[in-house]
Structure formats: C-alpha cells, structure tokens
Amino acid sequence: MSRRTAVLVIAADHQPVYRHYIESYWTDLIQHTNAACPDLDVFLLIESGMSREAFAHLGDNVIQDPDTNYRSLVPQRHRRPGVPGILSKTVHALDVLGGDYDAFFRTNLSSMINVTPFQQFVHNKDEIGYSGAWVWDDALRSDLVAQNWVGAGRIIEDLSELDRHLGNTFVSGSGFFLNPTEAASLVARRREIRWDIADDVSVGLMFDRHEQLADFSLVLSPSIAIDEMVSRLRATSASHIRLQHFPVETAKALWRKIQRDPFWN
Numbered sequence: 001m002s003r004r005t006a007v008l009v010i011a012a013d014h015q016p017v018y019r020h021y022i023e024s025y026w027t028d029l030i031q032h033t034n035a036a037c038p039d040l041d042v043f044l045l046i047e048s049g050m051s052r053e054a055f056a057h058l059g060d061n062v063i064q065d066p067d068t069n070y071r072s073l074v075p076q077r078h079r080r081p082g083v084p085g086i087l088s089k090t091v092h093a094l095d096v097l098g099g100d101y102d103a104f105f106r107t108n109l110s111s112m113i114n115v116t117p118f119q120q121f122v123h124n125k126d127e128i129g130y131s132g133a134w135v136w137d138d139a140l141r142s143d144l145v146a147q148n149w150v151g152a153g154r155i156i157e158d159l160s161e162l163d164r165h166l167g168n169t170f171v172s173g174s175g176f177f178l179n180p181t182e183a184a185s186l187v188a189r190r191r192e193i194r195w196d197i198a199d200d201v202s203v204g205l206m207f208d209r210h211e212q213l214a215d216f217s218l219v220l221s222p223s224i225a226i227d228e229m230v231s232r233l234r235a236t237s238a239s240h241i242r243l244q245h246f247p248v249e250t251a252k253a254l255w256r257k258i259q260r261d262p263f264w265n
Helices: 016-036 053-061 085-097 115-124 140-146 180-188 199-205 226-235 248-258
Strands: 005-010 040-046 062-064 103-108 111-113 175-178 217-220 240-243
Touching (some): 016 040, 016 053, 016 115, 016 248, 040 053, 040 085, 040 115, 053 062, 062 085, 085 180, 085 199, 103 111, 103 180, 140 199, 175 180
Parallel strands (some): 005 103, 040 062, 217 240
Antiparallel strands (some): 111 240
C-alpha cells in the first residue's frame, strides 16, 4: 500500500550539535527526499519567534509555529524548555498538513531516517496508528508519579485531573507515528491537551490504542567506536536511527565517515 508520509522533526539551533545536524544530515536528507522520494516529505518544525536564518536554505521544508500563546497554554511557573513549545509546533504542523498525508512520523534532530526500510515499512504495513519503538505500556500515570510531577504544588495536583483522558500509555517522542485520523483528532481536541507536561506523555493521554514496533529503531551511543557505528548503519534494517546524547565532536566524526556514501540513499 502506497502511503504519502510526512516526517516531522522537532528542530532548534541553540546548541552546536543541533546546528550540525541541520547543516549536515537533515539538509542532505531533505535534498534527497525532495529529488527522489515523491511519497516522503521531511519538515523541520520551529517555534514562534525563532530566527529562520539557520533554516533559510530549506525553504518549504520548514514549518514555523506562527503565534503560540504560551500564557494561555501553560502558567509561567510550569513552563520549561520545550514545554509547551515542542507540542505546540507539532500540533500546528499536523493542522497545516492535515489532509495531505497518509501517515505522520514525529521525531527529533538527533535521529536519522533509513529511507529504504522506512518506506518499505510504511508501504507494507496493513495499518498505521499511534506507535513507535519505545513504549511505556499502561505506565503513563505511574511514570508521572515517579518523575515527581504529581502532588500538592506540582504540575498535576492529583491524578484525578487526568480522568477525562483515556490513554495510559505513551510512545517515546524520539519517534512515533500517527495516522491522519489520529492527527486530526489531536488537532480538533487541542483544548483538552495537557500542554504543561512532556509532549510525548501528553500525546499518550489522548489515545487509548497503541502499538510497539519491534526492530523499528536502532540506538547508537557515543561510547561506540565510529567505525563500528558505520558498520552497524550499513548493516541495519532498522527504519529509524537514534543518536543518543551525542556530543557535537562525535556527531561530526560520524558524519565525515558517511557523508560521501550516505546509508539512506
């Protein structure tokens, strides 16, 4: 089944490693998919008020949240880096692109898409819904408690505040799918969203169905030797690669090894 897919990448440029990912991997991937993959589009998502200078060369492959009213979404005392900005620009992108795509994959700058297996997965899967590689199954509320987000004076005073939400599972924000119906539902129910907690947890509250995708993602850590990383990238059938907590020097060293013969081509 051929599905037109949008990859939505949470983007920022305030750290050197983020700027490197934008200038190297994501620029190359966008150029490749624009030229060779008519069913796959990649968009970098940036927040309201953020300079577009680092993204100017990417043109229509950048979506900027135009006017996020943080004051109405989250009280000042509960705002943190990425909250509510990451979720706000995700919902805005789903709103802008809704109706144009058969699947959405939300990820981040420190990820890579292995294009051929990714497209094979999307096209061959009978049904795509809220899903990803790393799932906190029936553990959303217990995770909120464990993270000290619940209690007097905290973001959630009592778990009963969440009774209106059906979901109790969330999929890691490093990579999750939504189908068009789910995307439209999230946009339509934006007034029900808990904007004051982590974006992936908040999305999980909104859905009572999920799927864990076995063997979908490969994790690389900076403790692995660069040549070994390259070998794993060349050999893997994983669709999604997670570069976990890479310092910029390691990210650049890996890029130097793969840029002339990108594994996703």
